Amino acid sequence: MHTAINEKQIYGKSVRTNNQNTEEIIKLWEEFLRLNLTGEIYAVYSNYASDFTGDYDLHIGTEEPNTNDVSTIIPEDNYLAIEVDHMDPKGVFKAWEKIWKSDIDRAYKTDFEHYCEDGSIKIYLSVNS
Numbered sequence: 001m002h003t004a005i006n007e008k009q010i011y012g013k014s015v016r017t018n019n020q021n022t023e024e025i026i027k028l029w030e031e032f033l034r035l036n037l038t039g040e041i042y043a044v045y046s047n048y049a050s051d052f053t054g055d056y057d058l059h060i061g062t063e064e065p066n067t068n069d070v071s072t073i074i075p076e077d078n079y080l081a082i083e084v085d086h087m088d089p090k091g092v093f094k095a096w097e098k099i100w101k102s103d104i105d106r107a108y109k110t111d112f113e114h115y116c117e118d119g120s121i122k123i124y125l126s127v128n129s
Helices: 022-033 091-101
Strands: 002-005 008-017 041-046 056-062 070-074 077-084 110-115 121-126
Touching (some): 022 056, 041 070, 056 070, 077 110
Antiparallel strands (some): 002 077
16 A cells, blocks of 8 residues: 655664664664654665665654754655554564565665554555656
8 A cells, every 4th residue: 555655854873784784773773762762663764775685774763853863854755555563573574574575666765664652563665656
């Protein structure tokens, strides 16, 4: 299902990484979670070097500015929304595995995970129209 998303500015922590470097991704999440921020959380993937096998920028944050935070923009666009089984602790990872194996025509511009306050999680993918 395609969903129109308005531009959002996300403040938080960021790293340049890739999907093989899970330690760095876990470390970034731990740093972010120590901030004890409230509200909806976004994990933004952008500046892809190639596809899901290459490097990208990972930015984890909220829409609330915080001191010493870096920010990134989720551009206004139509995204393909993927529901995540938030009852499964590995739900996000399993959803990404399905995406990587799928034939979705991804644009590799900006993708993001949206962790809602009600506990639900969606992954939004930039796709070629």
